[in-house]
Amino acid sequence: MLVGAFACAHTPQLLARPETEDRELVLRVHAAFARVKRRLEALRPDAIAMIAGDHIEAFFLSAVPALAVYVGTECAGTFGRYRYRFPIHEPLARALVEAGIERGFDLVYTQDAPLDYAFYVPLHFTMPEPSVPLVPLHVNVYLPPQPTPKRCYEWGRALGEILGSRSERVVLMASGGMSHFPGTDRYASPEFDYDRRLLDLLSAGRSRELAAVTAEELDRAGNIELRTWITLLGAVGDAKADVYCYEPSWHHGNAVVEWPLAVT
Amino acid sequence: MVHYRFPPASAYRLNRCLFALKSDDAFRSRFRADARAAMREMGLDDADAAALLRGERDALVARGAHPYLVFMADLRLRMEREAVTFEYF
Numbered sequence: 001m002l003v004g005a006f007a008c009a010h011t012p013q014l015l016a017r018p019e020t021e022d023r024e025l026v027l028r029v030h031a032a033f034a035r036v037k038r039r040l041e042a043l044r045p046d047a048i049a050m051i052a053g054d055h056i057e058a059f060f061l062s063a064v065p066a067l068a069v070y071v072g073t074e075c076a077g078t079f080g081r082y083r084y085r086f087p088i089h090e091p092l093a094r095a096l097v098e099a100g101i102e103r104g105f106d107l108v109y110t111q112d113a114p115l116d117y118a119f120y121v122p123l124h125f126t127m128p129e130p131s132v133p134l135v136p137l138h139v140n141v142y143l144p145p146q147p148t149p150k151r152c153y154e155w156g157r158a159l160g161e162i163l164g165s166r167s168e169r170v171v172l173m174a175s176g177g178m179s180h181f182p183g184t185d186r187y188a189s190p191e192f193d194y195d196r197r198l199l200d201l202l203s204a205g206r207s208r209e210l211a212a213v214t215a216e217e218l219d220r221a222g223n224i225e226l227r228t229w230i231t232l233l234g235a236v237g238d239a240k241a242d243v244y245c246y247e248p249s250w251h252h253g254n255a256v257v258e259w260p261l262a263v264t
Numbered sequence: 265m266v267h268y269r270f271p272p273a274s275a276y277r278l279n280r281c282l283f284a285l286k287s288d289d290a291f292r293s294r295f296r297a298d299a300r301a302a303m304r305e306m307g308l309d310d311a312d313a314a315a316l317l318r319g320e321r322d323a324l325v326a327r328g329a330h331p332y333l334v335f336m337a338d339l340r341l342r343m344e345r346e347a348v349t350f351e352y353f
Contacts (some may be wrong), residue, residue, distance in 0.1 A: 016343070055334060060283050061276060078289070080343050097334030114287070142332050144270045183321070184267050219265045 002163045004043045004171040005034055005236045007229050008122035009178070010052070011252045015121050016080060025247050025254075028190060032245040032256035033125035033141040039258065041128045046168040047089035048132050049096070049159070050119055051228045052175040053141030058113035063106035065252030067155055069097045070115075070136035077115035084120050086105040089133035091170055101164040105155055108138075111171040117259040118175045126233060132171075140233060141176070141224045145217060152227045153211035156234020165236070178246075178253035187251050195246065195253040202241035202257065207233040236261065268331060280351025281306040281316070282329055285337035292340060 013021050014029055040049050057077070059065060063075040076085040093122070097109045119136055137159075147155075163170045177189035178198070201209060210230050218224050236259040244256040271279055275298045281303060284291040295302035316324040324334050 013337075055336070056283060056330065057287055061271065061279060080340075142268060142330070144265055144268060181267055183325075183333075183335030186267065187335075216265065219267050222267070224268060 001166065001169060001263055002160060002172060002200060002235060002261060003045060003169045003263055004039065005173075005232055005239070005261060006039075006171065007038065007174040007177070007232060007255065007257040008126065008197055009254040009256065010118045010121035010175045011180070011249070011254055012079070012117055012121060013118075013249070015082070015124060015250075017142070020250075025249055027168065028245060029247050029254045030083045030125060035244050036122075036126040036256060036258070037128060040126060040132070040171060041079065043151055044169060044170040044172060045132050047092050047135055048171045049092070049135040049137060049163070050123070050175060051137045051139060051231045052118035053228050055116050055118055055226045056142055057116040058110065058138055059140075061143075063108070064140055064143050064258060065138065066140050066151070067105060067136040068108040068110060069100070070113060070138070071097055071109045072111045075113075075115045075134065075136055077117070077120060077252075079117040079120060080122070082120065084115065086115070086127075086131055087133045088242070089135050090158070090165065091133045092170070095166065096137070096159065096162060100155070100158060102107065103158050103162075105158060111153075122173065122175050127187045130183065137231075139227045140197070141227050144215075146224065146227060148215060149213050149227060149230045150211050152231040154232040155233040158234075159231070160235030160237070172232050172235055174228040175178065176228040177223055178216075178245065178255050179222035180252040181222045190248065190251065190253055191223070192253055193247045194223065195248070195255065197255075198226075199241070199243050199246055199255065200240075202233075203243060205238045205240040207236065224260065232259075244264045271330050272328040277307045278312045278324070278327060278329050279311075279333055281308055281312075282324075282333035282337045286333060296341070296344070308339055319325070
């Protein structure tokens with residue numbers, strides 16, 4: 001069953017803390033992450049199914065899956081001096097692939113891919129101890145043509161139904177966003193107004209409307225990673241978002257959000 | 265798409281080199297020790313190699329490099345060269 005749903009920024013500067021950053025802003029995001037960690041401890045999940053956009057890390061141009069599931073016993077990665085490794089909930093990961101394929105989603109699965117920092121940054125701050133087994137769910141966000149927002153929403157709806165039929169207590173977590181433009185002239189001028197309008201929409205429970213946004217709109221708004229959120233939104237339906245924080249830094253709209261669900 | 269475009273096949277080797285700089289610690293070490301040799305290993309042509317050596321983002325992107333790969337390859341190199349500027353607080 002699905003017991004919790006969260007979205008978290010994974011801005012690497014939150015972890016690396018270079019001198020370019022506003023210390024107080026970073027610490028406010030850390031405080032929001034700490035709230036998520038306390039909620040995870042209270043929700044007692046058997047697994048965290050985490051949806052992250054691949055930062056051309058698990059997959060390069062040898063094969064670019066739109067949607068993929070990591071099905072292994074553990075998963076590891078590195079970022080700078082950080083070396084991390086998490087157990088995988090293999091039975092649940094396998095069930096998601098099998099049930100997803102059965103429902104018409106041509107999922108890729110992998111048993112050998114590094115774990116991107118998009119997974120690690122939020123988990124560094126929010127993972128309860130001992131570690132809850134993970135199910136990494138990949139969405140192609142950086143290599144066009146990416147899956148459409150509509151397709152992401154549909155995959156999320158299927159995920160919600162599949163998880164709803166399972167006995168395990170599962171938390172869904174989307175990693176990514178909000179507006180940022182790495183590697184472009186827009187890096188220092190994200191679309192904060194777009195983010196705020198979006199958070200208002202989500203707080204009002206109008207998440208369905210995001211399934212209709214276009215790839216062009218996401219690209220223009222620096223929100224290509226929002227596909228991970230849109231996937232999660234398919235699973236949480238019309239639940240209203242509780243925005244823990246929205247912290248616009250000079251390069252990122254950092255948001256931490258929970259969708260409180262009726263089940264406990 | 266305005267910001268992130270389909271990576272042209274003509275830029276495959278350049279993107280592969282940037283990917284390795286981002287994600288392959290051993291390759292990044294070889295690049296830091298001898299950039300020209302590392303780029304030869306990746307099969308970069310002279311124009312790609314010159315743009316990468318000069319760190320010209322716009323030139324690299326114009327040649328088909330993915331902007332995120334350019335960004336993160338540069339960041340990973342700087343994290344090693346200037347480690348002192350990280351974990352500042």
